[in-house]
Amino acid sequence: MELVAIGAAIGGNCIPCLEWHYKKCIELGISKEEIQEAVDMAKKVKEVPIKKIYEVAYKLISKNYK
DSSP states (O other): OHHHHHHHHHHTTOHHHHHHHHHHHHHTTOOHHHHHHHHHHHHHHHHHHHHHHHHHHHHHHHHHOO
16 A cells, blocks of 8 residues: 555655655565555656647647748
8 A cells, every 4th residue: 555655645746745655665564676666657657648748739839830
């Protein structure tokens, strides 16, 4: 459950939440690799909408300024 919370904290840009859930992961003995995997997955999830919004912005620009 704490690994999901790590992802949610990253998704919500909540640094205090991330720090709290990271500490809980350590207390529960969750491995560095498992935490890293959760962080990497959260990063991928956040990158998709960023990529898409830029694609739309560039498409709009190229459509109106040929």
